[in-house]
Amino acid sequence: MNVDVVIAGAGPNGLMLACELSLAGIRPLVLERLPEPTEENRANGLVGQVVRMLDRRGLHRRLSGSPEPPRPGPSFVFGALPLDLSVLEDNPLYGLPVPQRRIEQVLEERAVELGVEIRRSHELTGLTQDDDGVSADVSGPDGPYRVRARYLVGADGGRSHTRKLAGIDFPGVTRDDTVHRTAQAVVPAALVDPATGGLDVPGYGPIPPFRHHRTERGMFVYAPFPSRPALVGTTEWSTAGDGAEAFDAPMTLDDLRLSVRRVLGADLPLAPPDGPGPHMLRRLVGGNTRLADRFRAGRVLLLGDAAHVHSAMGGPGLNLGLQDAVNLGWKLAAEVHGWAPPGMLDTYESERRPAAERVITQTQAQSALVAPGAEVTALRALFAELLADRDAVRRVAELMAGADIRYDIGGAHPLTGRWAPDLTLDTGSGPVHLATLTENARPLLLDLTPDASLAGALTGWQDRVDAIPARVPEAASAVHDRAPVTALLLRPDCYVAWASDSPNPGAHERAALRAALTQWFGAPTSRR
Numbered sequence: 040m041n042v043d044v045v046i047a048g049a050g051p052n053g054l055m056l057a058c059e060l061s062l063a064g065i066r067p068l069v070l071e072r073l074p075e076p077t078e079e080n081r082a083n084g085l086v087g088q089v090v091r092m093l094d095r096r097g098l099h100r101r102l103s104g105s106p107e108p109p110r111p112g113p114s115f116v117f118g119a120l121p122l123d124l125s126v127l128e129d130n131p132l133y134g135l136p137v138p139q140r141r142i143e144q145v146l147e148e149r150a151v152e153l154g155v156e157i158r159r160s161h162e163l164t165g166l167t168q169d170d171d172g173v174s175a176d177v178s179g180p181d182g183p184y185r186v187r188a189r190y191l192v193g194a195d196g197g198r199s200h201t202r203k204l205a206g207i208d209f210p211g212v213t214r215d216d217t218v219h220r221t222a223q224a225v226v227p228a229a230l231v232d233p234a235t236g237g238l239d240v241p242g243y244g245p246i247p248p249f250r251h252h253r254t255e256r257g258m259f260v261y262a263p264f265p266s267r268p269a270l271v272g273t274t275e276w277s278t279a280g281d282g283a284e285a286f287d288a289p290m291t292l293d294d295l296r297l298s299v300r301r302v303l304g305a306d307l308p309l310a311p312p313d314g315p316g317p318h319m320l321r322r323l324v325g326g327n328t329r330l331a332d333r334f335r336a337g338r339v340l341l342l343g344d345a346a347h348v349h350s351a352m353g354g355p356g357l358n359l360g361l362q363d364a365v366n367l368g369w370k371l372a373a374e375v376h377g378w379a380p381p382g383m384l385d386t387y388e389s390e391r392r393p394a395a396e397r398v399i400t401q402t403q404a405q406s407a408l409v410a411p412g413a414e415v416t417a418l419r420a421l422f423a424e425l426l427a428d429r430d431a432v433r434r435v436a437e438l439m440a441g442a443d444i445r446y447d448i449g450g451a452h453p454l455t456g457r458w459a460p461d462l463t464l465d466t467g468s469g470p471v472h473l474a475t476l477t478e479n480a481r482p483l484l485l486d487l488t489p490d491a492s493l494a495g496a497l498t499g500w501q502d503r504v505d506a507i508p509a510r511v512p513e514a515a516s517a518v519h520d521r522a523p524v525t526a527l528l529l530r531p532d533c534y535v536a537w538a539s540d541s542p543n544p545g546a547h548e549r550a551a552l553r554a555a556l557t558q559w560f561g562a563p564t565s566r567r
Contacts, residue, residue, distance in 0.1 A: 053343075057150045087358035103137070119250065120423055127433055130436065163177060218275050219272065222321070224271045231263070248263055251409060275298060393444075459473065
């Protein structure tokens with residue numbers, strides 16, 4: 040059997056890549072070793088730039104159940120310290136409280152709509168590759184078989200079999216001095232503050248909701264998500280516990296109750312939720328911070344947790360992995376279609392590896408801020424003072440959102456290499472949001488010049504790039520606080536490949552536009 044791309048892993052990242060490839064005209068084959076989607080919620084929502092990215096693929100309303108666009112939250116936490124986002128005029132930290140099971144369901148539904156074949160109970164067992172492709176050995180319900188593909192992508196998690204088969208090292212640090220316990224549970228209604236939604240624990244005091252709450256003995260979190268049982272969790276910095284808990288046995292609600300008592304120094308009654316499960320009851324001992332030494336080995340590429348693992352503090356995992364998928368999808372499709380410029384597929388690693396390094400940096404910093412000890416308490420007091428400064432809040436919020444990324448694309452305009460700003464455009468038939476124009480994942484030239492004079496510059500690229508003549512009703516000269524702009528060339532991942540601030544771009548700017556088109560979307564048709 041021959042296919043263009045095999046994706047090992049049908050988690051959120053693998054499914055997102057499958058959707059992106061399909062939008063670009065490639066029909067991938069997705070292999071998943073599990074017979075059914077997992078019932079375990081490894082994540083409880085999405086945080087950061089990925090929320091807006093999903094909106095730009097028309098997926099936000101499916102996940103949120105609302106036609107309303109994404110909205111940033113008024114507050115968040117960094118290292119269990121409050122982050123007041125209301126002081127920011129352009130708050131980048133968006134959130135979407137949707138369980139991972141629902142995220143996977145929506146992405147799988149979308150992939151099937153786009154014609155993706157997903158084979159469950161099919162596991163990658165071996166691979167060999169040559170200059171023309173990859174031969175993947177697969178174990179399925181009817182026995183072993185082989186698939187020949189142009190490329191193979193491992194989206195099969197932190198223990199990635201693909202990564203091991205490709206011989207890619209996964210250096211980093213493993214720590215075994217922490218125990219995380221999390222469960223869906225019911226607390227007595229009398230302990231819930233109706234004004235804040237947080238808890239008032241007898242013998243301890245008030246605890247706000249949805250925030251990591253640090254004590255000298257550990258960390259506690261209470262997250263009363265709407266329409267589902269609340270999450271209660273603890274983190275302790277000793278695997279010894281109270282000596283009665285066996286870590287090789289399934290966790291119980293009593294284990295969590297004892298952990299809460301140790302962390303808070305007070306008892307919190309917990310009861311199992313009513314209704315159908317399964318309900319989360321999970322213990323995680325230790326953790327890993329690792330980064331693959333390369334994201335690509337020939338025709339084998341890594342995606343998401345297969346390429347990087349880190350602390351879950353702040354919820355950055357899906358923000359990072361899903362954006363990996365969006366970055367890789369159009370580039371891999373370009374390679375398969377044959378119009379990718381030389382070296383473009385290597386920009387997947389050169390662009391996304393620094394993003395992973397930033398996530399590792401900030402999650403390690405947060406882990407240090409919540410550790411026990413008087414010296415950490417002093418560090419937290421100092422850090423809290425820093426977070427009272429608006430510029431510091433902005434830097435931390437952009438870091439956690441992934442909004443501080445600027446790819447090394449070249450070009451003099453300040454927007455080049457950055458995420459395209461949210462725009463409401465007038466295309467002649469009423470206002471249109473940029474998110475609507477990007478749902479098909481096509482490159483876009485947004486021509487905001489007064490006479491829409493740039494369409495001719497696309498000669499030779501019309502098969503790959505769409506031109507949208509438009510104006511910005513609110514003020515074309517002030518669509519972004521970083522710089523005025525009258526034209527934007529957007530890559531499919533919504534990063535700016537070229538921008539102009541001239542109302543009448545001349546020969547020099549048109550030449551720069553054509554250079555950017557060639558750099559990212561190959562030579563014009565007449566020259567191929």
